[in-house]
Amino acid sequence: MKIWIDGYEANVPQRVGSGQVAFELIKAFEKLDHQNNYTICLPGSPLDDLPKAREGWQYKILKPKRFWTRIALPIALYFSKEKPDLIFSPTHYIPNPTSVKRIVTIFDLSFLKFPETFLRSDLWQLTKGTKFSARFADHIITISNSTKKDIISQYKINKEKITVAYPGFNNDIFHKSSNKSENYIIYIGTIQPRKNLIRLMEAVSKIENLRLVVVGKTEGEGKKGWKYEEILETPKRLGIEDRVEFRGFVPLKELSGLLAGAQAFVLPSLYEGFGIPVLEAMASGTPVIVSNVSSLPEVVGKAGLLVNPNSVDQIEQAIRTIVSDKKIREKYSRLGIEQAKKFSWDKMAKIILKVFASI
Numbered sequence: 467m468k469i470w471i472d473g474y475e476a477n478v479p480q481r482v483g484s485g486q487v488a489f490e491l492i493k494a495f496e497k498l499d500h501q502n503n504y505t506i507c508l509p510g511s512p513l514d515d516l517p518k519a520r521e522g523w524q525y526k527i528l529k530p531k532r533f534w535t536r537i538a539l540p541i542a543l544y545f546s547k548e549k550p551d552l553i554f555s556p557t558h559y560i561p562n563p564t565s566v567k568r569i570v571t572i573f574d575l576s577f578l579k580f581p582e583t584f585l586r587s588d589l590w591q592l593t594k595g596t597k598f599s600a601r602f603a604d605h606i607i608t609i610s611n612s613t614k615k616d617i618i619s620q621y622k623i624n625k626e627k628i629t630v631a632y633p634g635f636n637n638d639i640f641h642k643s644s645n646k647s648e649n650y651i652i653y654i655g656t657i658q659p660r661k662n663l664i665r666l667m668e669a670v671s672k673i674e675n676l677r678l679v680v681v682g683k684t685e686g687e688g689k690k691g692w693k694y695e696e697i698l699e700t701p702k703r704l705g706i707e708d709r710v711e712f713r714g715f716v717p718l719k720e721l722s723g724l725l726a727g728a729q730a731f732v733l734p735s736l737y738e739g740f741g742i743p744v745l746e747a748m749a750s751g752t753p754v755i756v757s758n759v760s761s762l763p764e765v766v767g768k769a770g771l772l773v774n775p776n777s778v779d780q781i782e783q784a785i786r787t788i789v790s791d792k793k794i795r796e797k798y799s800r801l802g803i804e805q806a807k808k809f810s811w812d813k814m815a816k817i818i819l820k821v822f823a824s825i
Contacts (some may be wrong), residue, residue, distance in 0.1 A: 494815030574739025748802030
């Protein structure tokens with residue numbers, strides 16, 4: 467079988483979210499599947515950490531980059547002498563028009579549930595593009611049962627057309643270490659309103675001497691944050707500028723050390739399609755505190771504390787529970803390590819490979 471993969475989001479130096487998923491899946495496909503023939507479509511030369519080209523695994527550079535899904539991919543598919551049997555998109559968007567079978571990944575529908583937290587241009591693109599993909603893709607991959615239910619409800623899609631494939635984490639980097647816990651908690655994610663950072667900082671402001679380390683992008687290479695100005699101004703408003711540290715993007719190896727040294731990882735998000743940093747935290751033995759909404763209870767199970775993301779008091783009390791009691795921290799550290807073992811990139815890739823074979 468000839469398979470094309472949209473590698474646009476995988477071919478960036480700083481990968482988060484969908485870019486991280488695309489990159490890890492490409493690596494897993496190359497490792498696991500030497501039967502099918504793959505062509506990875508990119509807007510530029512492949513970065514050094516992508517799998518090397520070999521027989522059955524090649525890269526195709528397409529232009530223009532700006533109109534990738536609407537022009538570059540459709541033109542390449544149309545003029546290809548040997549058309550693929552399918553094209554897989556680890557993004558919300560599929561090329562149009564084409565007779566080639568299309569498999570798309572829809573990560574979440576946060577843009578429909580919380581439209582006010584998105585930039586207008588992004589909201590328009592996600593709304594139109596995801597609706598088109600849900601309607602015309604031959605199959606949909608999503609990353610949690612929570613998002614699957616949302617897709618079925620919003621787009622009236624037959625459940626048989628949707629497959630859940632949980633993301634994984636890098637277990638060579640994220641694992642229990644001997645680092646001593648320090649007096650800080652950590653948040654990891656894009657800096658944007660849906661992540662509920664303002665309420666998290668309000669909770670931290672009520673706990674004396676506790677520091678908050680915020681890891682996430684606001685601008686620059688890779689996936690950017692948006693509508694983050696009020697978030698960045700909040701520590702000053704609360705009088706805790708000296709206790710909140712915005713670290714920006716942090717490479718994985720450095721991130722593992724930050725996670726291992728934290729007393730807790732906190733993600734009080736209003737909505738998540740999955741939440742890869744939750745896995746990374748659990749695998750590191752760091753107790754997790756997450757919202758009791760969307761996919762997060764599904765990911766954490768009984769291995770973390772769940773809070774109402776709209777309640778500053780609940781967020782505060784959960785943090786106090788973890789940081790004030792070593793036995794509780796050790797309990798959730800153990801549970802988190804076991805829960806994280808249920809997830810891997812290879813497991814995700816194998817589920818998607820079965821979908822490829824069934825189309």
